[in-house]
Amino acid sequence: MEIKVLKDIFESNEEMADQTRALLAEKKIYMIDIMSSPGSGKTTITDRIITALKDDYRIAVIEGDIKTTKDAEKLAKHDIPITQIETSLFGGDCHLESSWIRKCLDGFDLDSLDFVIIENIGNLVCPAEFELGDDERVVVLSVTEGEDKPAKYPLMFNSSQTLLLNKIDLLPYLDYSMDEVMQNIRKANPTINTFKMSSKTGEGFDAFITHLRNNIEKKIR
Amino acid sequence: MEIKVLKDIFESNEEMADQTRALLAEKKIYMIDIMSSPGSGKTTITDRIITALKDDYRIAVIEGDIKTTKDAEKLAKHDIPITQIETSLFGGDCHLESSWIRKCLDGFDLDSLDFVIIENIGNLVCPAEFELGDDERVVVLSVTEGEDKPAKYPLMFNSSQTLLLNKIDLLPYLDYSMDEVMQNIRKANPTINTFKMSSKTGEGFDAFITHLRNNIEKKIR
Numbered sequence: 374m375e376i377k378v379l380k381d382i383f384e385s386n387e388e389m390a391d392q393t394r395a396l397l398a399e400k401k402i403y404m405i406d407i408m409s410s411p412g413s414g415k416t417t418i419t420d421r422i423i424t425a426l427k428d429d430y431r432i433a434v435i436e437g438d439i440k441t442t443k444d445a446e447k448l449a450k451h452d453i454p455i456t457q458i459e460t461s462l463f464g465g466d467c468h469l470e471s472s473w474i475r476k477c478l479d480g481f482d483l484d485s486l487d488f489v490i491i492e493n494i495g496n497l498v499c500p501a502e503f504e505l506g507d508d509e510r511v512v513v514l515s516v517t518e519g520e521d522k523p524a525k526y527p528l529m530f531n532s533s534q535t536l537l538l539n540k541i542d543l544l545p546y547l548d549y550s551m552d553e554v555m556q557n558i559r560k561a562n563p564t565i566n567t568f569k570m571s572s573k574t575g576e577g578f579d580a581f582i583t584h585l586r587n588n589i590e591k592k593i594r
Numbered sequence: 595m596e597i598k599v600l601k602d603i604f605e606s607n608e609e610m611a612d613q614t615r616a617l618l619a620e621k622k623i624y625m626i627d628i629m630s631s632p633g634s635g636k637t638t639i640t641d642r643i644i645t646a647l648k649d650d651y652r653i654a655v656i657e658g659d660i661k662t663t664k665d666a667e668k669l670a671k672h673d674i675p676i677t678q679i680e681t682s683l684f685g686g687d688c689h690l691e692s693s694w695i696r697k698c699l700d701g702f703d704l705d706s707l708d709f710v711i712i713e714n715i716g717n718l719v720c721p722a723e724f725e726l727g728d729d730e731r732v733v734v735l736s737v738t739e740g741e742d743k744p745a746k747y748p749l750m751f752n753s754s755q756t757l758l759l760n761k762i763d764l765l766p767y768l769d770y771s772m773d774e775v776m777q778n779i780r781k782a783n784p785t786i787n788t789f790k791m792s793s794k795t796g797e798g799f800d801a802f803i804t805h806l807r808n809n810i811e812k813k814i815r
Contacts (some may be wrong), residue, residue, distance in 0.1 A: 410632045411718045411747065412739025439719065441745050461748070467688065467719035472766035495746070496716050497632045498660065517738040517761070518633025524662050525716070526632065527682070540738070546767050552703075573769075 386503055389471040393478065393506025397486060397489075403592040404489040404584075406469075406505050408529065409513035410522075411495030414539045415445045417572040418513060423451045425582045430487040430589060435477045436470045437494045444492060455479050460494065460499035468499040471506055487593050497522065497587050499530040509588060514541045516547060520554040523561035535568070542571040607724055611692040614699065618710075624813040625710040627726050629750065631733035631743075632716030633762045637665045639734060640713050640792040644672045646803045651810060656698045657732040658690045658715045665713060675702050675741025679753075681715065689720040692727055708814050718743065722750040730809060736761045737768060741775040744782035751782035756789070758802060763792040 397404055407415050423432055433454040436445040445457040456477040460466040463473075474491065481489075491507060493500040501510075510533040515524055517540055523530040530536065536558060544551075558567060566584060570577035618625055628636050644653055654675040657666040666678040677698040681687040686768060695712065702710075712728060714721040721732075731754040735743055738761055744751040751757065757779060765772075787805060791798035 410716070410739075411735070411743055436745055440748050441742070443742055443746065467717075468760065478622055479743070494719065496688075496717060496719050498715065499720065515633070515738065516738065517764070518631075521662070521664055522632055524665065527661050543738070543764065543767055546764055 378509050383502065386471050389475055391507040392506035393471060393475050394508075396478070396483075397506065397508070400483045400486070402483060402486050402489055403509075403589040404491065404505075404507040405509045405511050406491045406493055406500075406507040407513060408493040408497075408500045408533070409495065409510045410497045410515070410518060413495070413513045413515040413518065414449055414496070414537075414572040415492050415513055418537065418539070419444075419490055420448060420451075421572060421575065421578055422490060422582070422585065423429065423448065423453065425578075426488065426585065426589075427451060427453065430593075431485055431491065432485050432488045433481050435469075435474060435489065435491045437492055439466070439494060454486075456480060467494060467496050468503050469493050469505060470503050474505045483583045488589050497526045497529050501526075501532050508592060509531075509534045511535045511537060513537045513539050514554075516544060516554075520550055520557060523554070523557040527561055530558065530565065533565060535566045535581075535584070536562075537573055538567060538569045541569050541576065542574050604723065607692050609677070609725040610696055611725035614692060614696050615729075617699070617704075618642060618727065621704045621707070622814045623704060623707050623710055623805070624730075624810045625712065625728040626730045626732050627712045627714055627721075627728040628732045628734060629714045629718070629721045630716065631718045631736070631739060634716070634734045634736040634739070635732055635758075635793040636713050636716070638669055639758065639760070640711055641669060641672075642793060642796065642799055643711060643803070643806065644669065644674065645805065646799075647709065647810075648672060648674065650807075651814075652706055653709045653711065654707050656695060656710065656712045657689075658713055660687070660715060665807075676706075677701060688715055688717050689724050690714050690725050690726060692747050695726045709810050717773075718747045719752050722747075722753050729813060730755045732756045732758060734758045734760050735775075737765060737770050737775075741771055744775070744778040748782055751779065751786065754783065754786060755786045756802075756805070757783075757791045759788060760793055762790050762797065763795050
């Protein structure tokens with residue numbers, strides 16, 4: 374008799390993420406996973422990405438929150454497919470898992486999509502441990518959070534391909550060393566793409582949009 | 595033969611927290627657990643608490659970080675007992691557990707202490723799930739994180755006795771509604787003590803120190 378052993382949660386999560394990756398390759402859909410501390414600007418950034426790209430690409434959003442559908446409501450004006458995952462319904466989880474992402478994707482018409490944006494739970498720790506099957510991890514770090522975060526949360530910064538250094542409109546009012554944070558970023562991840570921006574004013578956002586366009590084009594053509 | 599079953603992680607954590615609570619009652623030591631998102635100002639606040647109270651009370655600090663001893667180093671100037679828990683040594687955990695706190699306490703000379711400050715991991719989710727045996731949970735929320743966090747992270751705000759609304763020196767540069775955040779706070783926890791403050795300028799800090807003094811006096815006399 375074969376004895377079945379429940380797989381390690383990380384292992385089975387990664388298997389599902391790999392399957393999702395294969396599905397998105399077949400369907401030619403680019404997917405990003407936006408992660409950050411609470412209140413770093415993920416939703417405002419998602420809003421700006423949609424505004425900048427929705428005329429050229431067919432976009433869907435997966436919104437992760439522990440509770441409330443506030444973020445999804447903020448994006449509802451765009452009239453694109455949005456699915457909210459409220460993790461308090463599953464015990465209040467602190468991260469998203471690949472099986473939930475897959476369930477959301479299965480609910481979309483994948484033949485009519487080019488680009489999927491996942492907004493993860495506001496948490497600089499746990500989401501980094503769970504592969505979701507995306508093409509690009511985007512970590513948002515607000516300058517109000519201080520310069521030391523890339524050193525203190527190494528997995529998040531080390532496993533992301535892109536970093537958005539947000540809220541630079543507040544720099545004049547903070548004691549903040551751009552040299553120090555850039556040094557910490559390079560130490561944590563020497564190859565990460567870094568974009569300085571203000572999701573409030575839009576400053577610095579165009580360079581990130583150009584970067585996204587290039588990545589989407591490479592995947593969907 | 596008796597078969598031992600490993601207890602639910604939360605259950606055994608709470609048992610140890612209860613034991614710690616009994617120990618601290620016997621030793622007449624007041625203990626607080628400071629929690630927040632990354633970069634909300636926990637260390638600066640801890641620094642100010644020590645400065646304000648160290649002439650009157652014998653203080654020790656337990657510093658929680660995933661990686662680095664940066665926060666402990668910032669507090670070293672005070673010449674008080676500080677123990678650093680670096681959770682990357684235990685797999686990079688996203689929260690502190692009561693058994694680790696107990697181990698730190700056992701390393702202090704408890705007969706020479708009145709007040710212990712725990713600075714938890716920067717994470718607005720998971721630390722709230724783990725009782726540590728403290729007398730008071732203090733959640734710090736920076737105004738730069740937006741007004742909606744008490745609604746989106748209900749357990750953290752619901753399980754805390756005190757809320758420090760920090761970085762009010764930045765209010766002139768933010769679109770921030772004090773009415774909205776206060777409404778969200780009251781909804782999440784109608785009895786929470788709320789102090790508006792700037793850990794940078796010190797504005798509003800005295801009222802919190804008075805509150806702490808009262809609580810410490812009640813416990814240690």
